[in-house]
Amino acid sequence: METVVTTLLSADDIHHTYSPGKPEEHRALGGISFSVDEGEFVSIVGPSGCGKTTLMRCLSGLMQPTAGTVLMEGRAISAVPEDLTLVFQDYSRSLYPWLRVADNVEFPLKDHRLPRAERRKRVAQALSDVGLTGHETKYPRQLSGGMQQRVAIARALAYRPSMLLMDEPYASVDAQTRESLEDMLLDVWERRNKTVLFVTHDIDESVYLADRVLVLSKGPSQVIADITVDIARPRDQIDTKADPEFVELRAEVARLIRNAGSDPT
């Protein structure tokens, strides 16, 4: 059977410089190009301080890069495109503390004039997708960190964009919570046919989750490797990580990052 592969998001030679021309000038992105196909799970990994957050802000349209273009479904973006959303690392600050869990998830829907019944349905589905059914009436503060990030993901899902950008979403939760959040995400990605671009500084995480891993150099960052991960799905926290192919790939990525870190381009 023939499947048509369509590019969903692509970055074309993106440069970003903070305070250009001033003494504190800082070149964060030094010409980044790549593309993500519909339905793909791509992770981006790089040494700390390599401009991952800057890249995500540019890709999501929250910020305009100083040069280069970001294309969503073939069109250059100038604001956050309709079919994409961003999940932030700092869930405690990105959720609204004055809204209960269900209201946080419903938050983007109300502004889009969806009928009440449809909003309810989407909220219930999104919360069930992230495993938070039964927590609807709690406030974010009453939940653990991992659960708060689940709420933030549910909020992004309820809004039903085809693409999720995730900026180190699991960087501030403990290892066990992180593993269950990773599996939850893979499950949702598969079931809801999403396209995910996942930024992380964790090498294991990048390989475990993705179809492809993009490795960034130290800032001003560029893509120094595009590694295909051909490990079978569904993946398993124990079996996949013991798979020789996984071990080989994580070593390859780790070497690339170590070299990128010690030898800035």
Next chain:
Amino acid sequence: MSDLVDTEMAVVMSDGPLRRWLSVDRIADIGLRLAVLGGVYLFWLLATRAADSIFFPVPTDVLPAVWNDWLTDSTTWQDNIVPSVIRLLYGFVLAAVLSIALGLAIGRSQVLLEMLEPTIHFLRAIPPPALLPVFLIIFGIGDMQKVMVIAFGVAPPILLNSIDGARSVDQLQLDSAAALQIGRRGRITKVIFPAAAPKVFAGLRVSMSLAVILMVISELVAATDGIGFRIMRNSRNFAYVDMWAGLVVLAILGILLNAGLTLIERRVLRWRLL
């Protein structure tokens, strides 16, 4: 980890408001407060008895007057309490609506802030009672003048707190809204407004007590009704029992207004109490 947090929450929840309300600590707490209040009353009673002066009537004369001549007297309500409360609420609400709107706008705009900050600080440095003569000239001797004195006087705390509240909105909360396609209007009403609400309420609380003060002051000059007017008239006519009773009524009014505001605040800021 998450289960642990849940269990903790469940314990707090089952130990609900009613149980806490009825706890031994709580009763002891209330008992202590009532004892202190009783002590103050006793001091008032003994001091005025010892003074035996017409300027300082005993509370056993004053408190019946509060009830008979103020709180249960329909003419008093018509001539004193209602006019005062209406002026106060008009002034307060007018100031609140304008100050919150302006304050949030200023807080979100660096240009507006830089442009208006010196003016705001200049205007708020003027003690509002000093504006009485000016407002008399502009607005005459009617209710408008009194409402404006109250509004002008209570505005600064609300304005400054609203500016501060709008400035301190977390950028990530705004970015999240942008990432979820929330338009400009939605960001103002659904993010900036609730995020700034705790500080706005702090301003409103300060302003509410200012409003009572300014209401009384505005009624001391060129007034024909109101609580402040009657207290002033009583002191001129040597009706000291009724004058003191008026002060007690003001205290009751202040407590009630504050309780009303607290009630609204608890509803709006419910999420912070958990």
